[in-house]
Amino acid sequence: MQAASSSPSLIGRYRWRICAVLFLATTINYIDRNVFSFTMLDTTFRHQMLGIPLDVPLTDADLALFKEKMSFLDSIFKYCYAFGFLLAGYMIDRIGIRRGYATSIGGWSVAAVLHGLVHSVPGMAWARGLLGVGEAGNFPAAIKTVSEWFPKKERSFATGIFNAGANVGIILTAICVPFIISHWGWRASFIVTGAIGVFVLFWWLAVYRKPEEHPKLGAAELAYIRQDGPADSEVRVKWSELIKYRATWAFAIPKFMTDAIWWFYLTWLPTFFNENAKFATKLDLKQVGLPFLIIYLVSDGGSVFFGWLATKFIGMGWSVNKARKTTMLICAICVVPIVFASMTSSISVAIALIALATAAHQGWSANLFTTVSDQFPRRAVGSVVGIGGLMGGLGGALLAAKVGFIINTGGYVPLFAIAGGAYLSALLVMQLLSPKLAAVELKTA
Numbered sequence: 001m002q003a004a005s006s007s008p009s010l011i012g013r014y015r016w017r018i019c020a021v022l023f024l025a026t027t028i029n030y031i032d033r034n035v036f037s038f039t040m041l042d043t044t045f046r047h048q049m050l051g052i053p054l055d056v057p058l059t060d061a062d063l064a065l066f067k068e069k070m071s072f073l074d075s076i077f078k079y080c081y082a083f084g085f086l087l088a089g090y091m092i093d094r095i096g097i098r099r100g101y102a103t104s105i106g107g108w109s110v111a112a113v114l115h116g117l118v119h120s121v122p123g124m125a126w127a128r129g130l131l132g133v134g135e136a137g138n139f140p141a142a143i144k145t146v147s148e149w150f151p152k153k154e155r156s157f158a159t160g161i162f163n164a165g166a167n168v169g170i171i172l173t174a175i176c177v178p179f180i181i182s183h184w185g186w187r188a189s190f191i192v193t194g195a196i197g198v199f200v201l202f203w204w205l206a207v208y209r210k211p212e213e214h215p216k217l218g219a220a221e222l223a224y225i226r227q228d229g230p231a232d233s234e235v236r237v238k239w240s241e242l243i244k245y246r247a248t249w250a251f252a253i254p255k256f257m258t259d260a261i262w263w264f265y266l267t268w269l270p271t272f273f274n275e276n277a278k279f280a281t282k283l284d285l286k287q288v289g290l291p292f293l294i295i296y297l298v299s300d301g302g303s304v305f306f307g308w309l310a311t312k313f314i315g316m317g318w319s320v321n322k323a324r325k326t327t328m329l330i331c332a333i334c335v336v337p338i339v340f341a342s343m344t345s346s347i348s349v350a351i352a353l354i355a356l357a358t359a360a361h362q363g364w365s366a367n368l369f370t371t372v373s374d375q376f377p378r379r380a381v382g383s384v385v386g387i388g389g390l391m392g393g394l395g396g397a398l399l400a401a402k403v404g405f406i407i408n409t410g411g412y413v414p415l416f417a418i419a420g421g422a423y424l425s426a427l428l429v430m431q432l433l434s435p436k437l438a439a440v441e442l443k444t445a
Contacts, residue, residue, distance in 0.1 A: 014214070014218075016096055019146070019149075021207050023164065024113075024165065025105060025204065026163065026165030026372040028200050029135055031170075031172055032108055032109070032112040032131065032197065034170050035112070035264070036128070037208040037270050038189070039181065040070055040271060041271070045186040049120070050066055067271075072401070073124055073125055073128050074247075074403070076400040076403075078126040080129040081133070082133070082390045084135070085385075085392070085393055086134070086136075086389065086390040087136070089386015090239070092137065092141050092144060092386075094100075097144055097208065100382075101142075102205055103203060105204065108135040109134075109197025110196060111134050111194070113190065113194035114194075115190035116187035116188065116189070132393075140383075140389065141382070143381055143382070144233045144378065144382045144385070146158045146370075149225060150225065152373070153311060153314050153315065156324070157307045159366045159370050160308065160363070167362060169373075170292060170302060171292060174289040177193070178289055180376045182285070182286065211226075236437070237379060237383060239387070242383055248387055251371055251387075251430075252387050252391040253430075254368055254372065257429070258324070258361070258364065259391075260398070261418070261423075262358075264364070264396075264419070265402060269295075269406075270288050276411075282353055294355060296358065298358070299362050302361075303359070304328070306327055306331055306359075306360070306362070321437040326369055331360040331361070332364065332424045333424070335357045335360045335419065337357075338353050338357040338416050338419050341354050342412040342416035360423070361423075371434075372384050375440050377442060391398035414436055
């Protein structure tokens with residue numbers, strides 16, 4: 001199409017405003033889910049979750065039991081997130097992105113606030129479960145939005161940009177939550193951060209429409225967005241049909257293998273810096289924010305850079321298959337050295353290795369998500385991402401249930417060793433299942 005080759009100034013940039021909303025929603029999504037990992041360091045929170053009076057010092061046995069309980073709560077969140085992901089994909093493909101995403105944002109914001117109102121582990125388990133179900137809608141909605149609003153050559157870059165919101169969310173959590181806890185207590189940290197989602201909800205409803213229906217989208221930009229072909233029909237695709245395709249599992253199994261690693265970082269890195277026996281200096285709640293600022297600033301850069309890199313390779317004439325998988329191989333190799341982060345006595349070295357690994361994970365994730373819209377028509381993207389999210393959540397939940405036990409018995413080395421090898425193994429699985437990232441022709445009946 002002629003519009004596809006026009007200069008950017010003639011094409012228009014409204015699609016990037018949509019991407020900005022996705023970025024902000026993902027930022028809030030990660031703030032709400034990551035408050036818990038910093039709250040785990042608060043003495044008052046530990047006492048209340050263990051049912052021990054505040055004036056009674058916690059013993060080593062109490063702290064070991066606390067880790068086990070936190071592993072349980074973490075696994076509850078991830079199991080609910082996993083199955084919520086599947087439900088979210090189904091909902092978004094059927095009621096549409098606008099209403100589906102709004103429902104998810106509202107749901108997870110309410111659940112986040114509820115965390116600050118509970119008084120026990122069972123109450124916290126309910127709040128974590130509801131949060132998991134609500135937050136599961138973020139990525140199916142965001143990925144499907146990108147598939148509707150961007151041509152294939154820009155999708156990994158757009159995904160990398162909104163996916164960078166995850167790191168911004170973690171950074172803001174690391175900066176703000178310790179301050180909130182120290183001044184107003186751990187309950188306020190959940191209530192304040194959860195309430196922010198209302199702003200994102202109203203912005204989303206104000207900004208989003210389908211490209212063909214949007215009054216602020218020019219004809220040239222619409223033609224540019226649709227350069228790969230017109231929008232798909234809205235014929236529904238059954239899950240029973242989608243699971244027959246190797247391409248579905250080429251996305252879902254790598255999600256199972258690598259999402260667990262990201263979840264481990266999010267939940268347990270504050271505790272790692274607070275109590276790792278190999279560190280000469282340990283960081284308390286007021287100090288632990290600095291490593292997170294460094295790690296996730298670098299990680300943010302990784303999300304955008306590796307999303308851009310695949311787009312650059314495609315612009316050089318590489319096939320989508322070669323560009324995606326070469327970028328993902330680079331990401332996988334960058335994660336391998338993280339095993340040494342659990343062996344060094346230097347916090348600085350550990351921060352550097354973890355930052356490299358998290359940056360690579362975000363680049364990996366941006367490209368992995370984009371393989372769905374590379375292979376499937378838009379009408380199936382939400383459901384396929386939902387299936388992959390289910391698998392990713394299950395992988396995270398299975399590891400989360402054992403993290404406390406592993407740390408208590410073997411320290412952090414086994415966990416970082418698992419992280420180091422997960423991505424190369426996952427890429428091998430993808431290559432075996434989808435060697436060409438070929439487009440899938442779905443049945444319509």
